[in-house]
Structures are given as C-alpha cells and as structure tokens.
Amino acid sequence: xxxxxxxxxxxxxxxxxxxxxxxxxxxxxxxxxxxxxxxxxxxxxxxxxxxxxxxxxxxxxxxxxxxxxxxxxxxxxxxxxxxxxxxxxxxxxxxxxxxxxxxxxxxxxxxxxxxxxxxxxxxxxxxxxxxxxxxxxxxxxxxxxxxxxxxxxxxxxxxxxxxxxxxxxxxxxxxxxxxxxxxxxxxxxxxxxxxxxxxxxxxxxxxxxxxxxxxxxxxxxxxxxxxxxxxxxxxxxxxxxxxxxxxxxxxxxxxxxxxxxxxxxxxxxxxxxxxxxxxxxxxxxxxxxxxxxxxxxxxxxxxxxxxxxxxxxxxxxxxxxxxxxxxxxxxxxxxxxxxxxxxxxxxxxxxxxxxxxxxxxxxxxxxxxxxxxxxxxxxxxxxxxxxxxxxxxxxxxxxxxxxx
Amino acid sequence: xxxxxxxxxxxxxxxxxxxxxxxxxxxxxxxxxxxxxxxxxxxxxxxxxxxxxxxxxxxxxxxxxxxxxxxxxxxxxxxxxxxxxxxxxxxxxxxxxxxxxxxxxxxxxxxxxxxxxxxxxxxxxxxxxxxxxxxxxxxxxxxxxxxxxxxxxxxxxxxxxxxxxxxxxxxxxxxxxxxxx
Numbered sequence: 001x002x003x004x005x006x007x008x009x010x011x012x013x014x015x016x017x018x019x020x021x022x023x024x025x026x027x028x029x030x031x032x033x034x035x036x037x038x039x040x041x042x043x044x045x046x047x048x049x050x051x052x053x054x055x056x057x058x059x060x061x062x063x064x065x066x067x068x069x070x071x072x073x074x075x076x077x078x079x080x081x082x083x084x085x086x087x088x089x090x091x092x093x094x095x096x097x098x099x100x101x102x103x104x105x106x107x108x109x110x111x112x113x114x115x116x117x118x119x120x121x122x123x124x125x126x127x128x129x130x131x132x133x134x135x136x137x138x139x140x141x142x143x144x145x146x147x148x149x150x151x152x153x154x155x156x157x158x159x160x161x162x163x164x165x166x167x168x169x170x171x172x173x174x175x176x177x178x179x180x181x182x183x184x185x186x187x188x189x190x191x192x193x194x195x196x197x198x199x200x201x202x203x204x205x206x207x208x209x210x211x212x213x214x215x216x217x218x219x220x221x222x223x224x225x226x227x228x229x230x231x232x233x234x235x236x237x238x239x240x241x242x243x244x245x246x247x248x249x250x251x252x253x254x255x256x257x258x259x260x261x262x263x264x265x266x267x268x269x270x271x272x273x274x275x276x277x278x279x280x281x282x283x284x285x286x287x288x289x290x291x292x293x294x295x296x297x298x299x300x301x302x303x304x305x306x307x308x309x310x311x312x313x314x315x316x317x318x319x320x321x322x323x324x325x326x327x328x329x330x331x332x333x334x335x336x337x338x339x340x341x342x343x344x345x346x347x348x349x350x351x352x353x354x355x356x357x358x359x360x361x362x363x364x365x366x367x368x369x370x371x372x373x374x375x376x377x378x379x380x381x382x383x384x385x386x387x388x389x390x391x392x393x394x395x396x397x398x399x400x401x402x403x404x
Numbered sequence: 405x406x407x408x409x410x411x412x413x414x415x416x417x418x419x420x421x422x423x424x425x426x427x428x429x430x431x432x433x434x435x436x437x438x439x440x441x442x443x444x445x446x447x448x449x450x451x452x453x454x455x456x457x458x459x460x461x462x463x464x465x466x467x468x469x470x471x472x473x474x475x476x477x478x479x480x481x482x483x484x485x486x487x488x489x490x491x492x493x494x495x496x497x498x499x500x501x502x503x504x505x506x507x508x509x510x511x512x513x514x515x516x517x518x519x520x521x522x523x524x525x526x527x528x529x530x531x532x533x534x535x536x537x538x539x540x541x542x543x544x545x546x547x548x549x550x551x552x553x554x555x556x557x558x559x560x561x562x563x564x565x566x567x568x569x570x571x572x573x574x575x576x577x578x579x580x581x582x583x584x585x
Binding site: 191194195197198199200201202203205206209235239 | 417419420422423424426427493494514515516517518521
C-alpha cells in the first residue's frame with residue numbers, strides 16, 4: 001500500500017489525508033485479520049468520509065475557506081478512527097511519533113516520542129517493526145508475550161515521507177483457530193479410537209472372565225490371565241483418557257450473563273477457603289472498586305477459576321507463609337481475573353508448554369486443567385496469560401473483553 | 405427371561421461383531437450378526453428376533469448417526485414390537501435424544517462394558533416379549549368381544565352367528581370354548 005498526496009495541499013488537509021490513510025489501512029487490516037466487526041465500522045466511517053468529501057469538492061469553494069471545516073472534520077474522523085481496535089501510530093521521517101489513535105494510546109499508556117519507548121513494545125520489538133518494508137506485515141511479540149500483527153505503510157504529505165504502523169493483537173485469533181483445529185482433530189481421533197477400542201476392551205474383558213474360571217494352577221491362569229488383565233486395564237485407561245479430553249474439546253458456547261462480582265468472589269471463597277485452610281494456605285479474594293458487575297458465562301468462568309485456584313493451592317502447599325489470592329478487576333476494555341500464588345512457580349523450560357493439552361508436571365495430573373481454563377478464555381473472546389509472581393510463584397490471569 | 409431369545413447385531417466392523425457375539429451368546433441367547441445394513445430388512449422378515457443391536461454409523465467418516473436412525477425407522481415400520489438398541493462411538497446428548505425419539509429402547513456407548521451391553525440387550529428382549537404378549541392379549545380380547553356381541557345379536561343362534569362371522573360352526577365352537585363363552 002502506498003499513498004501519494006499532492007504536495008500543494010493546504011493547511012488542514014494533510015491531517016485529513018493522514019486520517020484517510022489511517023482509515024483505509026484500518027479497513028484493509030480488519031478484513032485481513034478477519035475482524036469483520038471492525039471492518040463494518042470502517043466501512044461506515046468510509047461512507048461518512050466519502051459523502052463529506054464529495055460535498056466539500058462539489059461546493060467549489062476555495063480550499064482556504066474550508067480549512068477550518070477540514071480541521072473540524074478531521075477531528076471527527078479522528079474520533080471515528082478511535083473506534084478501530086488496532087493501534088495506529090504515524091512515524092515521521094526521523095522515526096518520531098507524529099500521531100496516534102486511541103488504540104495506540106491505550107497500548108502506550110503514556111505519551112511517547114519513539115516506538116521503543118512504548119513499554120509493551122520495547123527496543124528489540126520496535127527495531128523489528130521499524131525494518132518491516134512498507135506495504136508488508138509481520139508478526140511480532142510484545143513484552144507481555146502476546147503476538148501482534150504489525151503492518152507498515154508509507155505515505156507522503158507535507159513534503160515528508162511518513163510511515164503508518166498498525167498493530168493488531170492477533171493472539172486470541174490465532175488461538176481460536178488453533179482451538180478449532182484441535183477440536184476437529186480430537187473429534188475424529190476420539191471417534192476412531194473409540195471404534196478400535198470397542199473390540200479390544202470387550203474381548204479382553206470376555207477373555208479375562210473366562211480365565212477366572214480356569215483351574216488356578218493351570219499355565220493359562222498363571223501367564224495368560226495377568227496379560228489379558230493388563231490389556232483390559234490399559235484399554236479402560238485409554239478410554240477414560242479420551243473421554244476426559246472429549247469433555248474439554250466439546251466446550252459449549254458461552255452464555256454471557258451479568259453477575260455481581262461480589263457474589264462470584266463469595267462463591268469462590270466458599271469453595272476454596274476450606275481446602276486452603278486444610279492445607280495451611282492463606283486464601284484471599286480481592287475485589288477492585290472497578291469490579292462491580294461482570295458480564296461473562298458464570299458456569300464456565302467458575303470452572304476456569306477453580307482450576308487455576310486448585311493449581312495455585314498445589315503450587316503453594318508446603319511453603320512457609322503459603323498464600324493464594326484471587327484478584328478481580330475491570331479495566332477500560334477487559335475483565336481480569338488473576339490467580340496469584342507464592343508457590344513454586346513455572347520452570348522457564350516449561351513455559352511454552354503451559355497450555356498444551358495433556359502436558360503436566362504433576363504425578364497425578366491430567367494436563368487438562370490449564371488447557372480447559374485457556375479454552376474457556378478463548379470462547380469468551382479473551383485469553384489466559386501467565387507471568388511469574390515477584391518474588392516467587394505465579395500469576396495466571398483470565399482476560400475477557402468487556403461485552404457490556 | 406424365557407430361554408432362547410434371538411438377537412441380531414449389525415455393525416460394519418467384524419471385530420466388533422465378534423466381541424458382541426462372545427458377550428451376548430449364552431444358553432439363553434442366540435446371536436446372529438450382519439455386516440451390511442442393507443440385509444437387515446430381509447433378515448427381520450425371515451427371523452423373529454427379540455432384539456436388534458445396531459451401530460449408528462457405517463460408512464467411513466460418517467458420524468451423524470444417520471444410517472442407524474434410518475435403520476431404526478425401517479425396523480419400527482416393519483415390526484413395531486421389536487426393540488432396537490443403538491450403539492455409537494460418537495458421544496453426544498443430541499444423538500442419544502434423536503435415537504430415543506426415533507423409538508430406540510436404549511443407547512449404548514462404544515466402547516461398552518460387557519455387563520452394560522448384556523443388560524441393555526436383555527432388557528430390550530424382555531420388552532419385545534412384553535410388547536408381543538400385550539399385542540396378543542389385545543387380539544384375544546378383541547376376538548372374545550366380537551364373538552360375544554355377535555352371539556347376543558343373534559340371540560345365541562350358533563349357525564347365524566357363525567355365518568355372520570364368516571367361520572364354520574365348528575370353528576365358532578372352538579373359539580367359544582377357548583374364551584369360555
């Protein structure tokens with residue numbers, strides 16, 4: 001994408017052209033990343049823009065006289081652009097930040113002059129973004145570990161060449177696609193496994209029963225019976241394993257309702273406090289003042305939080321001053337449910353495998369709990385993040401986008 | 405359960421048929437197996453089965469249970485007293501509901517525990533017998549009622565009643581004796 005604008009444009013216009021460019025990019029980006037809702041917003045903005053533009057041209061007035069209106073219009077367009085979720089940043093020729101939309105302000109937190117100064121981007125990712133050739137995109141990783149699609153385009157205005165950087169969080173989109181693929185694979189796999197297991201399990205059981213009726217001192221009873229017993233036992237084990245995964249793969253669509261945060265916390269407290277006390281762990285629920293009413297699927301969310309809390313109890317058990325906390329807060333765009341412990345933490349070598357189904361470091365673990373919690377976050381359109389707690393332990397955070 | 409109930413098992417997997425046969429075959433139960441769903445209709449016309457155990461999916465890659473449900477409908481039409489048990493490796497409440505709505509008496513998940521399968525087929529056979537007995541009772545009751553009314557109408561005249569019923573006098577006497585009239 002390369003946009004050229006006439007250099008003789010008047011005062012208010014460059015800003016307008018910048019906004020037009022931003023808008024076009026937002027539209028393209030929305031469609032490329034399958035964020036159709038954003039695309040619809042972009043199309044509406046486009047229609048407003050187009051009709052306004054035509055009127056300005058059609059009036060035939062000298063452009064000086066429309067400069068003031070142009071400024072007002074670009075403010076209006078700017079506010080429309082702010083509805084686009086992607087972070088849009090314009091860098092001038094020297095790489096200084098010239099313009100940001102609200103998405104970018106949210107990402108940056110504080111006003112910045114350089115891309116590298118954005119805390120979530122950091123110097124190394126900023127450097128990677130800056131070398132993306134205009135017209136191309138690349139997936140880069142933010143400091144918080146989330147994947148972001150960075151798209152760069154170049155345009156000329158006021159005799160300067162500027163670059164527009166669009167950053168779109170794609171982690172949950174990627175994960176949703178992954179999850180769908182997983183479900184399809186599991187569905188086929190489990191069906192085939194069940195079919196093959198049917199005769200194995202049944203025949204082993206039949207033979208085992210027949211063996212029981214053999215004389216105790218026969219060779220069959222001594223050698224064959226334990227062998228057949230093992231086949232029967234292992235096929236049952238495999239069967240239970242597949243059935244457990246089925247429960248995860250066939251997660252229902254979330255039914256979002258609005259609940260009182262305090263009630264949710266109270267339920268968690270009642271559920272976890274006895275188990276925590278028995279294991280000598282201090283448990284507390286913290287509700288931020290922002291957490292009043294939560295729009296989410298209470299059943300699924302409860303399941304996810306309980307999984308995280310029991311993991312936290314396991315991690316903290318036996319530690320001097322063991323503590324587990326559930327912290328609920330609502331930010332501008334998200335509901336955050338953080339489960340914090342001061343336990344053993346996650347070994348760095350295991351971090352990439354944290355959410356992989358069946359991956360477990362516990363002797364009796366199934367490797368389902370965290371995967372299920374993550375899937376529950378995904379069906380809410382959100383995510384599950386991990387970060388180490390300071391000075392020790394873990395913080396797992398369910399982040400759901402606010403739907404209210 | 406009275407001896408010698410006969411069960412038909414339909415599944416495209418030979419090993420599954422073999423396993424089911426071993427579980428179900430006993431002194432009191434005879435098992436016939438069929439690999440092809442296309443032969444079921446002819447088989448149930450030839451033999452009076454007490455229960456049918458049918459897999460829901462035959463063709464590779466089919467998981468919607470459509471074939472099992474189709475076969476179920478066919479059996480319900482040709483002999484409404486015959487109990488059908490469906491089995492599937494594809495779990496799902498929706499499929500189970502479909503099966504039961506379609507008139508299946510039970511729904512067995514694959515892989516089964518032998519005891520579960522045996523119990524499902526036993527109850528299905530018992531239900532078939534019960535249905536057939538009830539049907540028999542209904543037919544007998546109807547016959548008795550008809551003879552009674554005809555005799556009443558003809559004021560006990562055997563010849564007129566036999567003529568009205570379209571049977572011989574001897575036949576009418578036999579039926580009257582059976583119903584103690």
